[in-house]
Amino acid sequence: MSTIKLPKNSIDFFKSNQNKIFESGNLAEGPWNEQLSKKIKTICNVKNAICVNSNGSGLVALLLIYKEYYGRTDVMIQSNTMYGVKTITKTAGYNLVDFIDCQLKTLMPSFDDLKKAVDNYKGKVKQLVVLLSDIGGIINPDIEKIAKFCKEKNIILLEDAAHSFGSTLNKKFSGTFGNAGVYSYYSTKAIFAGEGGIVVTDDNNIGNLMKDFIAYDRFKQKMEIGCNIRLPEIQALMIYSVVKEYKEIIKNKFKIAEKYSETCNSCNIKYISQNENSNIGNYYKFTIISSNKNVSDFLPKIKTTTSKVYDYSLGNSKEIPNKHLCLPIWFELEENISDKVIKEIKESLGV
Ligand SMILES: Cc1ncc(COP(=O)(O)O)c(C=O)c1O
DSSP states (O other): OOOOOOOHHHHHHHHHHHHHHHHHTOOSSSHHHHHHHHHHHHHHTOSEEEEESOHHHHHHHHHHHHHHHHOOOEEEEESSSOHHHHHHHHHTTOEEEEEEOOOTTTSSOOHHHHHHHHHHOOSOGGGEEEEEEOOTTSOOTTHHHHHHHHHHHTOEEEEEESSOTTOEETTEETTOSSSEEEEEOBTTSSSOOBSOEEEEESOHHHHHHHHHHTBTTTTTOOOSOOOBOOOOHHHHHHHHHHHTTHHHHHHHHHHHHHHHHHHHHHTTOEEOOSEETTEEOOOSOEEEEOSSSOHHHHSTTOOOOBOOSOSSOSSSOTTGGGGEEEEOOOTTOOHHHHHHHHHHHHHHHTO
């Protein structure tokens, strides 16, 4: 395997602007935070975009704000998500009341899974937050129905869009379906810049609280909660440099995915398509699904893989870790790697 790459335009843009940061002396709370926020608002068509130093810090801050100002104390997350999503909830002082089941075909909860969890919930819905993660690059296909249901029931819906920056469902961007969402630009993500996150919301009250939270509310001094979870200027420039090329990154990943899809289609292998029913992902992961056998028995000769989406389950969805695998897919993946993968798939099936 070789190094993970960024578009040349991103690197050139970063290099040609970094000196200005040092010359201006604005190492924090400066114009790149502003510019990045504006860029995200324009791309994602959202009213508020607040830069933070990680997806996790943004989610903790949102949970704390909903606890402090909206009386929320209980939270549900999905079975198939990053372990840290669980620690995020406790860190924010919530009762983690359930892990929502997930479907193998999407790796996410369906509307029915969500409804079942809410129906079983013994507390008061006005105290509940549902925190759902988009997994693997696509938006949860049922998110519109889930968002409508949560709104009707007065449940706060937070979209953990760590994996899904740039993805759309019916032309609407990830992160914008619930009350608020958070992107991640951590190194392993589809659109990555090392570290950083952005909180997005159309709710101006939440947006304003978040803007004050990230600086301890040290100017207005009205809030009882807050912390420094700001994004340094140099990192804001880094993320800006990458985000401005996000379409090129996704386009390149689609080309690699096309090669894998052709092989999967011709060999009758199920995979999670990221261009189906108006759901266009960013191919964070190219995921093969094996519904019957464990995937290691189905495709025993595949050795050239990247890590599974998760090799554990937080709740009941125990079959998911053993029944999927992920093929290498990153910006400008070398042809010899994808060729090797395809050879291994064919060898596994004896074709
Ligand atoms: C589903 C999910 N949520 C949240 C995060 C946290 O992102 P960050 O590292 O930016 O805090 C990650 C990844 O690291 C993730 O995979």
